[in-house]
Amino acid sequence: MEAIDVSPEMLTLVGMGVMAGHRWPTSPVAFEFDFGCPATFRFHEKPAIDVLEEGDDEVRLIFIVARDACERLLGGALDLADGASYFLPSEMRAIALAIRDCAKPEAAGTPYKLAKSIELLCELLSAAAAGRLAAASGPATMSQGDLQRIAAARQLIDDQWQEKLTLGQIARSCGINRSKLSRGFRETYHCTVSEALSERRLAEASRQLISTDLPVSLIGYRNGYLNNASFTRAFGRRFGRSPSDFRACAVAA
Template identity: 75%
Template sequence: MEAIDVSPEMLTLVGTGVLGEHRWPPSPVAFEIDFGNPIRFRFHHSAKRAALETRCNDVRVVLIVDRAACDRLLGSELDLGDGDTFFLPTELRAIALAIRECGLPEAAATPYRLAKSIELLCEILSAKREDRLTASTGPASLSQLDIHRIAAARQIIDEQWTEKLTLDRIARRCGLNRSKLSRGFRQIYRCTVSEALVERRLAEARRQLIATDLPVSLIGYRSGYLNNASFTRAFGRRFGQSPTDFRACAVAA
């Protein structure tokens, strides 16, 4: 695997094959990301070469990090269990894919992947701190296949939120009936399918208000709201401010 020596406290490995001979941080833990459908990561409480080489034929990104550094970034002791596996949240999937697929020349690729590795670690720990990690195992009432199909439904929402998605359409795409999808989605993600879709659209609207100068009405329309009043109400309920006030505060900051 290709190695990125991020710091004395962190090593990133990318690709397939055995780990190779590299300097490891002291007291290492590991976050092993595999790129199945959906993308998941497995936590290794005490990173060991033998455990990390069991899937050496798969394309992976492996973050090997000093435990003390994780505790420091998290602000408390990292209490994930050995072998705990989680679906990678939407915004983190993009970072992991950027590390895996970086096509820059070597002189630029190394610092780019180094920065993205730090970002990915910080975002994983932030998701842990904010209880946004979803375990890839679920209630006993759901089979492992159902759990993967429900995760696929979440990925459809996260990646295709601009489309006219309905519960029936999402259920058909992921191979579940609507009642099992509705029930299982709430069990795993603690919200309904429609609530997840609204959250995804409003999160993108929030990003566009900060990152672009597009008119508020256009951002609302692109987020699935047919008029500015309904967009303003939904945004205000979620973020406590109107879109216009939110943008003004972001610009002032």
């Protein structure tokens, strides 16, 4: 596997082949990414080469990171469960794929993958600290199949948030009934389907307010709000200020 020395405290392994011969950080933990559908990652509290090499017949991505470094970034203890798998949110999956599938020449590809590795680790730890990581094994009341369908619903929201999605459409697309989706989604992600959709749309709207000069009303419409009043109300509830004030404060800063 290709080894990228991100820092003395972090090693990224990407590609195929054996892992032996690469320098590991002191007292490491490992994040092992699985690009199935849905994508997940497994946390290893005390990683071992023989365990991590079990899937060496496919292109892979593994982070080996000093526990101390993770806990500095977290600002507290790293309490992910050893051997547990967690669903990888769509935005983090995109970063992981950018590392795995990078086709840039070595001179550009190595620093690119290094930077993306830091970005992905920070996003993972931030999500862990905020309780936003959903375990890939659900409660006894939920089958593994239903859990995967609920994860697929979350990915559909993250990928198709611009469309006019309804609970019924999402449920049909993922092969699950509405009530089971509603209940399971709340248990898994600690929010409702509509709240997740709204959060995704408002996050994109906030980005566009800062990074573009598009009219506020057009940004609202592009992000699923049929009129400026409904967009302003929803944005105000989420960010505590109107879209115009949010943009003005960002520009002033």
